[in-house]
Amino acid sequence: TLLLTGTGICSQALGFVYRILLSRLIGAEVMGLYQLVLAVYGLFVTLATAGVSVAATRLLAEELERGPAYARGMLGRLAGLAAGLGLIASAAQLSLAGLAAQYWLGDLRASPVLRAAALGMPFMAVSAVLRGFFVARQRVGPNVASQLAEQAFRIGVMAAALELTAGRDIGVRCAVVLGATAASEALSAVLMAGFCKREAPRAFGHDRAQAPLHAGRRLWEILWPVGGGRCVASALHTAENMLVPACLTVYLGRRAAAVAQYGVLKGMALPLVHFPFGLLGSLGVLLMPEIARAHLQADSRRLEALLCRMLKLTMYVSALAGAVFWVWGRPLAAALYGSPEAGGYLEILAPAMPLLYLESMVDGAMKGMGEQKAAFRYSVWDSILRIAGVAALLPRMGMRGFLLVMILSSLFTCMANTRRLLAAAGLRPDWAGWVAGPVLA
Numbered sequence: 001t002l003l004l005t006g007t008g009i010c011s012q013a014l015g016f017v018y019r020i021l022l023s024r025l026i027g028a029e030v031m032g033l034y035q036l037v038l039a040v041y042g043l044f045v046t047l048a049t050a051g052v053s054v055a056a057t058r059l060l061a062e063e064l065e066r067g068p069a070y071a072r073g074m075l076g077r078l079a080g081l082a083a084g085l086g087l088i089a090s091a092a093q094l095s096l097a098g099l100a101a102q103y104w105l106g107d108l109r110a111s112p113v114l115r116a117a118a119l120g121m122p123f124m125a126v127s128a129v130l131r132g133f134f135v136a137r138q139r140v141g142p143n144v145a146s147q148l149a150e151q152a153f154r155i156g157v158m159a160a161a162l163e164l165t166a167g168r169d170i171g172v173r174c175a176v177v178l179g180a181t182a183a184s185e186a187l188s189a190v191l192m193a194g195f196c197k198r199e200a201p202r203a204f205g206h207d208r209a210q211a212p213l214h215a216g217r218r219l220w221e222i223l224w225p226v227g228g229g230r231c232v233a234s235a236l237h238t239a240e241n242m243l244v245p246a247c248l249t250v251y252l253g254r255r256a257a258a259v260a261q262y263g264v265l266k267g268m269a270l271p272l273v274h275f276p277f278g279l280l281g282s283l284g285v286l287l288m289p290e291i292a293r294a295h296l297q298a299d300s301r302r303l304e305a306l307l308c309r310m311l312k313l314t315m316y317v318s319a320l321a322g323a324v325f326w327v328w329g330r331p332l333a334a335a336l337y338g339s340p341e342a343g344g345y346l347e348i349l350a351p352a353m354p355l356l357y358l359e360s361m362v363d364g365a366m367k368g369m370g371e372q373k374a375a376f377r378y379s380v381w382d383s384i385l386r387i388a389g390v391a392a393l394l395p396r397m398g399m400r401g402f403l404l405v406m407i408l409s410s411l412f413t414c415m416a417n418t419r420r421l422l423a424a425a426g427l428r429p430d431w432a433g434w435v436a437g438p439v440l441a
Helices: 002-049 052-066 068-104 110-118 121-136 141-164 170-204 215-252 255-296 300-337 340-368 372-397 399-425 431-440
Strands: none
Touching (some): 002 110, 002 141, 002 255, 002 300, 068 215, 110 170, 121 141, 121 255, 215 255, 255 399, 300 340, 300 399, 300 431, 340 372, 340 399
């Protein structure tokens, strides 16, 4: 956990450097266009990868308990499925790029950007399966190495390409950025395949692959609620992200100003908000197979210990991070981005950071316990309520309305997921340890 956490923070730091370089090299308006493209791109990425990583981690952890031959067979099925989903998503985005740019985003400059981004999806999907394999094996070194190499390669290629295209059209420069991302995904997949080939004799021995029991049914039971839920949520999220600039334009009166404000929030403030989550994200990844094993073995004492420690640690780390951004949000954003506006957003979101962090951690724990259908329902309702809130509040309140929608959304999802998790595990809330302690600290 320490190795994955430390490297995750390094990887996030590299990603943060990437965001700072982007904001300084392309400006707020281009950052806004980039974030709009990411909203559509995220929908197709979800189609390629949703549920695949969760299925790989959980099913391979189970098969490694049953026998190496079954685990080898399951890994082959998962990799084939991921490659197929990645190719389908890539072809769909390539063919729909022009229509999406014109009718969804209202900006034809986004068309080449979407086409460049589509090229990395098959590699991304296969990498997700291979990372799940190493997490199930409790070996995080290969994941760490590939992520660091991917980030460093992406920053280097992006910075060089933006220097070469200085003064060119906004669409061309955004396409260069997403092209660098696609190239880094390909590099990561190649590295992960090499690590997996080296690990295979140790994990599977020399046994030939055997068909796992009920592999198709077990895959489907994870993929349809997790993958389907993420696809529906991603589609609703994309609709929300297209609606936000339109509603901000109504409030501000100018499209360019609306896109710039959107870029400051999504491209500058929110990456800072999520940066401390690196202290917890790797713990959540490693806890999922442990929670799955404890749940499968009906080991209630171990399950309770894992969940209680996860909830307590999440609340302490998120409360500390929220306090830091509440006090130093404006000078930090001014120093990193030269944007006092981003610092104002940080101050508003800081008290809600425990909700944001707890929502993510509880979601992973629910999937480890097989509660993905409930997480799916809450996610869909949350997205519907967010869209309604955006349509109702942004034309009247502007960006303040969107921040209010974000906070209320996190409150709803966090409460619903946590309540379901505690009920499924048979736990009572520990208000003193989970809430009072972090608040006093």
